[in-house]
Amino acid sequence: MGDVAGTQVQTTTEQQGVSRRGFIKGVIATGASVSASNYVLRSGHGVALAQAPGAVERLVTLNVNGQQRRVDVMPQETLAMTLRYKLGLTGTKIGCDRAECGACTVLVDGIPQYSCSTLTHQVRGREVLTIEGLEGADGTLHPVQQAVVDLQGFQCAFCMPGFVMNMVNLTEENPNATRGECAHHLAGNICRCIDYNKILNVAEKACEYTRNGMRS
Ligand code: FES
Ligand code: FES
Incomplete structure (x- = not known):
């Protein structure tokens, strides 16, 4: 029974002008390009090789830190992965x-978002801001960055980029925030060094700098 089925497959393939041996050789020879393309075209015959679902990258344009960045992105790829490992923006942790x-x-269109839980395809056509994009064109620091420098507000600083980006949104939305309001706004960020007292000092100082019109 198996031989009959095998014969039918071979006959059908050969009717299409592609021998079974040749087909396998073609797959091996073109294996490297399969991962980057949906189809392997051989001897003028279109031999479509189905890929694993979700493995196909697509070239998209993203607006990151005011620049148009072209990058190949898989459907299930997170923004954090794209930023760090494809665009080299490793400030995002x-x-x-x-x-x-x-x-x-x-920040996506000015709103804080967890980039580990945002699909890159979701931010097409939107403005993405990472910590690398905070510095002014003339090299001046953002008030939040200046507050961090002035108060030395973090220990290991692994959590810092996330806190800083959330503070940027805080200073834009509520530069008059009280300490309690700062804490509430930053509740979605966790510091493993438990350095919250100094972090809140930074947030208050950043608000103060913003109120004073500082672009230090
Ligand atoms: S890495 Fe995204 S919330 Fe922790
Ligand atoms: S300063 Fe170390 S995790 Fe926040």
Whole structure:
């Protein structure tokens, strides 16, 4: 029974002008390009090789830190992965990778988002801001960055980029925030060094700098 089925497959393939041996050789020879392409075209015959679902990258354009960046992105790829490993923007950290710690926070159209839990395809056509994009064109620091420098507000600083990006949003939305309001705003960020007192000092100082019109 198996031989009959095998004969039918071979006959059908040969009717299409592609021998079984030749087909396998073609797959081996073109294996490297299969991962980057949906189809292997051989001897003028279109031999479509189905790929594993989700393995196909697609070239997209992203607006990151005011620049148009072209990058190949898989459907299930997170923004944190794209930023760090494809665009080289390693200021964005990955801590928990499941929307709990806030280390990966970036701004999307000005709103803080966990980039570990945001698909890159979701931010096409939107403005992404990472910590690398905070510095002014003339090299001046953002008020939040200046507050961090002035108060030395973090210990290991792994959590810092996420806190800073959330503070940027805080200073834009509520530069008159009280200490309690700062704490509430930053509740989605966790510091493993438990350095919250100094972090809140930074947040208050950043608000003060913003109120004073500082772009230090
Ligand atoms: S790494 Fe994204 S929330 Fe922790
Ligand atoms: S300063 Fe170390 S995790 Fe926050």
